[in-house]
Amino acid sequence: MPRDQLDGLAIKPLSSEPAPRQRAGLQGWIRRLLILLACLWLIVGVLLPLGEVFEKATTLELQIAIEEPTEEQKTKDPFRGEIRTAGYSILLMEEQGHGVLYLNNRRIDEDVLKDDNLQVTFSDGRLDQVIIHSAIPPGQTERMAIKPVVIERHADGHWLIDGHPFPLGNSVRTVTRFIGFANFMYYFGIHDLTQKQFAGALFLLAVAGFLLLRMLGDFFISKNKSVRTWYLPAAVILLLAGQVIASGQLLYSHSGHTNLAQSTWNSLMVAFTTTLVAVVLAFIYAYGLTRTKMGGKMLFRVVAMLPLFAPTMLYGLSLVYLFGNQGLVTTGFFDKFPWLAWDINLYGFTGIVLAEIAFTFPPAMMILSVALAHTDARLYEASSSLGAGRIRTFFMVTLPGVKYGLLSAVFVCFTLSFTDFGAPKIVGGHFNVLAVDIYKQVVGQQNFGLGATVSLILLAPTLLAFVADRIVQRRSHAAVTARSVPLLPVSLPWRDRLYTLLCGLIAMAILAILFTAGIGSFVKIWPYGFSHPEIYPQLWTLQHYQFEGVGGGGFRAFFTSLRMAGYTALFGTIITFISAYLIEKTRDAQRLRQSAYLLSIVPLALPGLVIGIAYVFFFNKPTFSLPFIDLQIGNPFTFIYGTMAILVLSNIVHFYTVSFLTATTALRQLDKEFEVVSESMAVPFYRTFLRVTVPVCFPAIVEIAAYYFVSAMATVSAVIFLYNSHLPLASVAVVSMDDAGDTAAAAAMCMLIVAVNILVRLGAEGICWLFAGKTRQWRQK
């Protein structure tokens, strides 16, 4: 029977009617507007500032100063004007009724002076035109060619720069010129290579690296080697092999050794070493917690989380107290046990790596313990029933089962230790790493171009790790299904004792690295209070907690930090949760929601320093030039520069992704039909949001707020570029007090931060506990 004659149909001629579009209604428009806002704030808070870093790294700022005397001055003085730019001074003097031109104090007699760098046109005692062909980037020594800057006199007496009128009188104007990779080439000491060659060689190496990585990934991860994943990349690499080798050689042969590039290598070495050690330790610890029946697991768990509450400077300070020149271990417990004295050469590589291990241990441990806890006991039963031994089971079942968690932990450790600023600042000594380099370039030398360049170099491996992690995690679904049987550890005395010992040692090390500085902060004069009690009878004191006579702002800084952390927690939680709700739970504007989701993941890849430097550039910039049409518009966001708002914004962005993912996970556990049911009953979405979504997700919201607060208290990297004397911050004070040699005061400030963070954490736990008690009725199953 033809379909057209079926029962119950209305016969209508086939027409090419357009797809009907649902009317959105007021609610729909409110939702769309909110989603748009969720996108926009991330664009302003993340993308535009990042773009600014990229622009600063690839452009040269050329200052042009033109000084002209007034008519009154002309009667008294032979000075007739000066143009200063790009390392040149072009001075016009009146000598015996004639205009005489001096270039860098050398008299010029020709009418047109022209060389590779500069062209000056001078006629009838008047300076007509100056064209600059080259400039020296700040901090560098070599001139480089740039797109010419034309400074010329207009008929009405004005000066024009590149055709734009220059304000009358004494003034300075900045023009920017695109210089491409010049900063990068300078950084890595690459000479005699055109930018095109440099970029091409880099591109080829990147393509080859990407294909190689992909092949390796497929080799280890997927079993079926298809044309697309295996043979095709291999063929491309073979085809490119000659070129790739040539580009490597080209870069190598033209690169000279620079002190600057050394820090890239240093940072990589630190990151690799830290990752290796931290992941192994974290694995042992997590294995002990999840797969053995050792005692005191709760205590071990708490101790492992403690480092999360401290600024990374604290580990540096503790290491100084332990292994520094006057350290507990270095001096053999203050010469009491001289035979125990051990100098590990703390300052430099060793110190940084030790501090970074403490810093990266907690997150790695958390990821691995989650991965190890999510397993299927049936696999182990199958393995032992097939006669596999303990070691074979470990390599064939345990490791493959946690491979995604392991990779994630590796990426997290690498990223954190590669970009950390606090610890290297304290114990780095002369061992330069990228993060400290950026700080030195920007704060010390005011060389923003190179600062931006180093930021991008810092960002590159982080971004790679981030992208790799995303790709890996995408494949990691459904390893454990609803039918899995949880693995319950069995008692095995020798193993449990071994793990108690190992975990105990690690926990002791964590406690030592956390609290030695704490003890130090109570000691009046370290180490002589211990070694020479006869000269310094008073050993213990609270004076370091008064912050008198030390820089950094003392308690004012501490309270500003508290305020900042409070605002960050408040606004961060609101923005994060609402954004996550809109992205996860609404049906409108799908494209917009997808972009908002992607934008929300990006901050995870951004080191705090890069956020800080990006904000300095972006929120300081008076005008934007719109692309393509070259229109200048005022920057509407500059008003927050130098205020609490920019500090809070930078913190929210810095810690956004983790909070966002926490919120998303909590929201995904809610029935996805709540919104539809309310909508069908014509209940506004915000009512259901407030009445159902927020109460049900309350524990996650408290968790997010606590995370924001604790992180904002401890962080130093983003805010170190953004604080000012009106808004001193505790974590920045730690850095400046340590710089000034007030180690005990710096340790005291760290201890205050840790104490507040632990209190906030306990408060959050308490609130969740109360909430659980109140809502037991509807939570019971």
Add this chain to the structure above:
Amino acid sequence: MNKKAPKTSVTTDDYFLEVRRLTKRFGTFTALDTVNIGVQPGEFVSILGPSGCGKTTLLRIIAGLEQQNSGSVWIQGKDVSCEPVANRHLGIVFQSYALFPNISIMNNVQYGLRQMTAPARRERAREMLELVGLSDQADKYPAQLSGGQQQRVALARALAPNPSLLLLDEPLSALDARVRARLRGEIRSIQEKLGVTTIMVTHDQEEALTMADRIVVMDQGQLMQFAAPQQLYGAPANTFVAGFIGTMNFLPDCRHQSASTVRFLDYSLETRPAESRSAPEQTTTLAIRPEHVRIAVAQEHSSNTLRARVEQIEFRGSVSRVMTRLLHYAGHPSAHQIEIDLQPKAVDQLKLDSRHDLEIYLPPKHLLAFSDNSTGAGDQSHAA
């Protein structure tokens, strides 16, 4: 579609809900292909089909949760294609209940009654809870109720604002078999009491057959048949419906000899007269239900009798299912099987066992014929 058109284009029918030429595509996948449905007021219609056939998509488009690519949805003679969910006055019940966990049962039922005064709201909620038989549970929270109770609360909540149309999305799939069977009757009696037009999506044919006035059978985004349960069972429109509802024996690759005679293997079979004329020599698939096949005992029927060999006998309580293999006239086995439902007593009397050869009779009035080129998605792979 022209907004002014509704008055004139709704002419003879008094459909409560109408779906016209609905098409929905997800990328290159067509979830719904020009589907037309008309539902009478107060009718209980079930949408039935295998998973992925587009039945949930159809429900979601009717609800306004999904946007069709073309076609329109009409409720009470009004084109609602462009109306948001809130303006369609629907009650929706989902498989997951979607009860708000932090709100008491009473307040859950009151949730959609915002425009009423507080006492009226409570009154209405109490009334609804009474209707579903849960008045004594009003102060509890959803997690304290059993699955069946929660689903009844969800039904009460959906019905409380007096919706014009009730949509049930697999409402019973999350429940265990016993509760499911009881709730079927309860939902149906509540629906009849209130007279609310209801659409229910289900993949469980027993649920659809027992609850619905009419059933929409769908496959691969196409409407296969829209008819009352008896008609679906007795007169399926195509081989898909025939195979999907109940058990059906198929005899493929038959050739028409005349309007009601076909040739199958080396037998000549008389069928029920087909509604659409088939050209001679066109291939046809014959179908017959197991309970309609009879054992020919003493050469009582000369035509429509086939030889078969018993392969297996399954005891199923009230009936026994005998699996047989059809034999060629000469006695060698063919590739076709026929299942026969017999009273267990009859199996005993006939002393049937494996390898037993017998003759089966296919009554012409139960022997359905489907022309192979007009069955759309119908397919011999659905043969039982």
